[in-house]
Amino acid sequence: MAGLTLYRKLVDSHTVVALDADNVLLYADLHIMNEYTSPQAFAGLAEHGRKVPVPGQQLAVVDHIIPTHAETPRVIRDPASALQARNLKRNCDLHGIPLFDTDDPLQGIEHVITPEHGIIRPGMVVLCGDSHTTTYGAFGALGFGIGTSEVEHVLATQTLVYRVARDMRIRVDGLLPHGTTSKDLILHIIARISAQGARGYAVEFTGEAIRALSMEARMTLCNMTVEAGARGALIAPDATSIAYVLDRAPDIDAAMAQRARAAWAELVSDEDARFDAELVFDAAVVEPYVTWGTSPDQAIPVGARVPHPADAADAIARASAERALGYIGLAAGASLQGLPVQRVFIGSCTNGRIEDLRAVADVVRGRKVAPGVRAMVVPGSGAVRDQAEAEGIAAQLRAAGFEWRKPGCSMCLAMNDDVLTPGERCASTTNRNFEGRQGRAGRTHLMSPAMAAAAAVTGCITDVRRLEIQHV
Incomplete structure (x- = not known):
């Protein structure tokens, strides 16, 4: 009999019962919630008079809709978003679920705050109504996103009907x-x-x-x-x-x-x-990469040229490339180097940690944000923000002309007041670049924090390897 993969070991150790050849009832060690995928789930619990049996294995965070400007206390001014935050608090209070609320000093993005507080550990199964829960695989934990109906099931049973991958x-x-x-x-x-x-x-x-x-x-x-x-x-x-x-x-x-x-x-x-x-x-x-289209796989080394749709593998890929080039405002064969940007966004659950901000600081040291560029840095959590303040990174970024924001998902997905305006081109450290992701008709180029910092100080997409970096 063949040995087991790490994945199968995690699934098998959390299987309550095998339902059939492909599906199991999977036990979750931790379930994380945010304000936008949980309301219907809590409503379903209330409708059927159900309680949350293990509230200590739940955790809630307000992160997607929260504004990141420097206002203290933080006020969610959008009525619909404010209602989502209030409802999450009410439901957490009702069921005894821990909550990183709007003004919690440790508040931040769910996938940043849980690892930094030692909550994610090897061998766990972690579920969340957010697709980037895969982050926790870095610890040897099985994490993945679930839908709203599944959130309700996990709240009520601490289990999930799961199709094995x-x-x-x-x-x-x-x-x-x-x-x-x-x-x-x-x-x-x-x-x-x-x-x-x-x-x-x-x-x-x-x-x-x-x-x-x-x-x-x-x-x-x-x-x-x-x-x-x-x-x-x-x-x-x-x-x-x-x-x-x-x-x-x-x-x-x-x-x-x-x-x-x-x-x-x-x-x-x-x-x-x-x-x-x-x-x-x-x-x-591997070279520094930049996306040229509207999907993360539409990416090339910074020194390469935008591919021709005619070279695509099939008709569907060709049509996708043509549409992407039309939306992003580029021509096949164009160089990304030197392409002007109007915005730079550094943050998100992908690249909002202290190591990312240190890399940005190394590039920015001794430089200024280029004229005509609005650049913002949004730490992934309150703890990251405090550490960057203590290390002098925040002061350095502010002096260079960056906006130093409070933690949150921010411009990653335009569910708050940090959005691109139509036609704005943004160098972004986020994880997705589809049409409208960062704002209606906004144009997103995914890249590393160092590459985004290079774009901020040069005003265009730039190979960071060409800049002299001053490490401390």
């Missing part, structure tokens, strides 16, 4: 070159395999390049794996991830840590485990 292993050999990041790596991978290349799979990342990544970089990688259609992303726990968790989990004492290390050491794919698909990439060839 297939297994894919992606090995990345070598090391990333200077000037490239895990954001460039995942854009490189998605561009190669397409936005549907991992559809139906849980992806396990392995290889020298993956082991060399920091936890922040691993979270970026797993966060964006869903943009290739993946149903999950995993990296086996190692010394890096275990140290990150133990440093942030005050409830784990020495004896418990010893037992945890022994248990987490088992969270690896067996040597004879069989994967349904295996891919290999070379980190050494």
Whole structure:
């Protein structure tokens, strides 16, 4: 009998009952909610007179609709959004669910605050009504997004009817070159395999390049794996991830840590485990990437030229490329380098952590935001914001002309008052660039924090490797 993959070990250890050959009733260690995917779920509970049996394994955050301007206290002025926040608090109070509310000093984006407080641990199953829950795979935890009806089911039962995914292993050999990041790596991978290349799979990342990544970089990688259609992303726990968790989990004492290390050491794919698909990439060839279209897989190295739709693999891809070029305002064969931008957005659950802000500071040091560019930095959490203040990063960014905002999802998805105006072109560190994602008729180019910082100080898409970087 073949060994088990890490993914199957996690699924099997959380299976309450097998429903049929493809579906199981899956137990969730943690369920995270936000203000926009939970209202109908709570309404369903109320309609049927149901309670939440394990409120301590729920966690709620106000993050998508919250404004990020410097006003204190933070006030949600949009009536519909304010109602969502009030309803979330009312429901959390009713059921005894912990809430990071609007003015909580530790408030922030759900996928940033949970890891930084040691809440995410290897071996867990974590569910959330947000597709980028795959972020937690960086810890060897199975995280994935669920729909509103499923949110209600999890609240009522702490379980989910779950269709088991297939297994894919992606090995990345070598090391990333200077000037490239895990954001460039995942854009490189998605561009190669397409936005549907991992559809139906849980992806396990392995290889020298993956082991060399920091936890922040691993979270970026797993966060964006869903943009290739993946149903999950995993990296086996190692010394890096275990140290990150133990440093942030005050409830784990020495004896418990010893037992945890022994248990987490088992969270690896067996040597004879069989994967349904295996891919290999070379980190050494990865360059800084930028999207040219309206899907994360429409991305190229910054020095390459926009592809011709006629070269697309099929008619559907050709039509998609033609539409994307029309929306984004580019011509086939054009160079992205030197393309003027009017906005720069640095933040999101993909790239709003302290490591990301340090990379921005390195690029910005000694420079100013270019004339005609509005650039904003939105920390992923209150803790990240405080740390950036303490390290002098915030002061440096403000002096350079950046807007230093309060934490939240912000311009990532235009559900608040941080939006692009029609026609504005934005260098963005977010995870999606489809039509209208950051504002109606706004044009988004995805890239790493360092690349976005380079765009801010030069006023155009620029290969960050061409700038002299002053590290401290």
